[in-house]
Structure formats: structure tokens, C-alpha cells
Amino acid sequence: MRWTKKDILDIESLSTDEITLLLETASGLKEISDRPVKKVPTLRGKTIVLFFLEPSTRTRISFDIAAKRMSADSISIAASSSSIVKGETLIDTAKNIEAMRPDILVVRHSYAGAPHLLSKHLDISVINAGDGMHAHPSQALLDMMTVREVKGKLEGLQVAIIGDVAHSRVARSDIVGFTKMGASVCVSGPPTMIPPGIESLGARISANVDAAVEEADVIIMLRIQKERQQRFLMSSEREYSFRYGLNRSRLQRIKPDALIMHPGPMNRGVEIAPEAADGPFSVILEQVTNGVALRMAMFYLLAGGKRNADSD
Numbered sequence: 537m538r539w540t541k542k543d544i545l546d547i548e549s550l551s552t553d554e555i556t557l558l559l560e561t562a563s564g565l566k567e568i569s570d571r572p573v574k575k576v577p578t579l580r581g582k583t584i585v586l587f588f589l590e591p592s593t594r595t596r597i598s599f600d601i602a603a604k605r606m607s608a609d610s611i612s613i614a615a616s617s618s619s620i621v622k623g624e625t626l627i628d629t630a631k632n633i634e635a636m637r638p639d640i641l642v643v644r645h646s647y648a649g650a651p652h653l654l655s656k657h658l659d660i661s662v663i664n665a666g667d668g669m670h671a672h673p674s675q676a677l678l679d680m681m682t683v684r685e686v687k688g689k690l691e692g693l694q695v696a697i698i699g700d701v702a703h704s705r706v707a708r709s710d711i712v713g714f715t716k717m718g719a720s721v722c723v724s725g726p727p728t729m730i731p732p733g734i735e736s737l738g739a740r741i742s743a744n745v746d747a748a749v750e751e752a753d754v755i756i757m758l759r760i761q762k763e764r765q766q767r768f769l770m771s772s773e774r775e776y777s778f779r780y781g782l783n784r785s786r787l788q789r790i791k792p793d794a795l796i797m798h799p800g801p802m803n804r805g806v807e808i809a810p811e812a813a814d815g816p817f818s819v820i821l822e823q824v825t826n827g828v829a830l831r832m833a834m835f836y837l838l839a840g841g842k843r844n845a846d847s848d
């Protein structure tokens with residue numbers, strides 16, 4: 537199939553064929569990062585602007601590395617060093633960036649819907665790198681890529697997402713993505729962190745974290761997002777670890793071929809014990825490695841990389 541979408545804003549708007557194309561393209565591009573010279577000329581002459589108005593380590597750096605591996609020029613700007621601090625609106629800032637003729641704008645914003653708003657005002661491609669508590673499509677895609685790589689499939693798997701689901705854009709995008717691709721998703725955690733209506737995205741709620749973890753083929757642990765909570769929704773981190781974390785005791789009861797995942801950043805000893813994060817079941821760093829390939833695939837498909845590659 538040919539890629540036709542201008543933007544990648546959320547998982548809802550991607551068809552299963554488009555998700556499969558992204559995952560297969562990323563798998564094909566992954567080996568570039570293992571070459572002695574980690575660069576192909578495919579997106580030579582393309583310009584990609586990374587506009588991050590919220591902190592990020594993995595997403596920003598991997599988009600930047602992905603652009604460089606494809607020979608695109610990438611420019612990073614942060615809100616604090618842009619004229620947004622002087623009162624310029626987000627749309628004016630984005631339209632001024634567009635006037636300099638980049639090909640893709642990657643944007644992270646604390647407001648849900650900000651990338652969607654920009655996509656309506658811009659002719660260039662917009663990629664959502666995380667908007668508020670709404671969506672994180674590239675994370676969900678790299679999560680699906682990682683599971684597919686290890687398990688060979690997504691269909692029929694049991695995925696458990698545990699923790700602060702309420703404040704997690706990763707959880708929302710993962711629920712939609714894994715469900716679309718035929719997996720069964722269960723969410724569990726403190727009742728104060730399970731949002732009402734989350735079932736409408738396709739997830740089942742389990743009040744029993746132990747059962748959710750023990751039945752799962754894939755366990756995705758979530759960080760407590762204190763920065764998005766009005767007040768800490770548990771009495772203590774120690775209690776959280778005991779009642780809801782993937783602690784040593786729960787780790788001993790997971791399936792022998794289960795995968796442990798975390799989008800990062802982790803709070804070690806809170807939602808995940810070091811034995812779980814660093815042990816043989818963990819694919820957390822594989823997620824990060826795959827994040828580069830997946831973002832290379834996004835650029836490749838959006839910037840017409842196939843046409844360029846054909847003419848190289």
C-alpha cells in the first residue's frame with residue numbers, strides 16, 4: 537500500500553494497514569542503526585523541525601537521531617528558547633516556522649489537541665510527539681513494534697497496562713493500538729488512577745493487579761505522573777509499590793515468556809522494581825532502540841522517502 541496521510545497525530549486515525557506499514561517499514565530500517573556508518577541518503581534535502589514544549593529525553597533524541605540517520609536536516613527548538621516566551625501564539629510560531637519551508641514539524645505540547653490544531657493551520661506534515669494526557673502515537677507504535685518483534689504477532693496477546701492510566705497518553709495510544717491489531721488489553725491500578733470511560737477505548741478494567749499481571753503476555757508499567765496530578769493520589773510511594781508496583785513478589789508470578797515494558801522515564805522502586813526493569817523479561821531498552829527505527833519510518837513515509845529511495 538502507499539502512504540497517503542499528511543500527518544501522524546494519533547492511533548485512532550491510522551488504519552490497521554497503515555499501522556502494519558509503519559511497523560514493517562521500521563523493521564526494515566532498523567539495521568541501518570547497526571551499520572558502521574549509520575546513515576542513508578534517503579531524506580537528503582529534507583528539513584525536520586523538532587518543537588518540544590514539554591521535557592523529553594527518549595522521544596526528542598530519537599526523533600533527532602532518526603532524522604540524522606536518514607540524512608534529513610533537523611533543528612530542535614524548545615518553548616523556553618522560542619518567541620513563545622515573548623507572547624507569540626503557538627499558531628503564529630508554527631506558521632513562521634513553516635514559512636522557512638521545513639518538510640515536517642514534530643511537536644510535543646502539554647495541551648491535548650495542540651498538534652491537531654497545528655495540522656489544520658499548516659500545509660507541512662505534523663507528527664504528534666505527545667500532547668497532554670491525550671496521545672503518544674510514536675510510543676504506541678514502537679511498543680507494538682517491540683512486541684511484534686519478540687512475539688512474532690500482536691493478535692491474540694493479553695496486554696496488561698498497570699498504574700497511572702488516568703494521566704497517561706501512552707496508555708490511551710497503547711490501548712487503541714494493541715486493540716486495533718487484535719490484542720486484548722486490560723488496565724489495572726489504583727481506582728483513583730483509572731479514568732471513568734476508559735473501556736470505551738477498548739480496554740477491560742481489572743480491580744485485581746495480581747490477576748492482570750499473572751495473565752499477561754505483555755506487562756506495560758506506567759510511571760505515576762505527579763506533574764499532572766493536582767495532589768498525590770496514593771498515601772506513599774512505598775504503599776504504591778506494595779499494592780500496585782511490579783515488585784519482586786509479583787515478578788515471581790508472571791508468565792515464563794512474559795515481556796516487561798515501560799515507556800520511561802521510570803521511577804525505580806515505585807512502579808517497577810530494579811529486578812523487573814533490568815531482568816531477563818525486560819524489553820525496556822529494546823523499546824528505546826526501536827523508537828529510532830519507528831521514527832525513521834514515520835519520516836520516510838511522510839516525506840516521500842520511497843520516491844527518493846527509488847531515484848537514488
Ligand code: CP
Binds near residue numbers: 591675
Ligand atoms: N516515553 C517518552 O515519551 O519519554 P520522554 O518523555 O523521555 O520522551
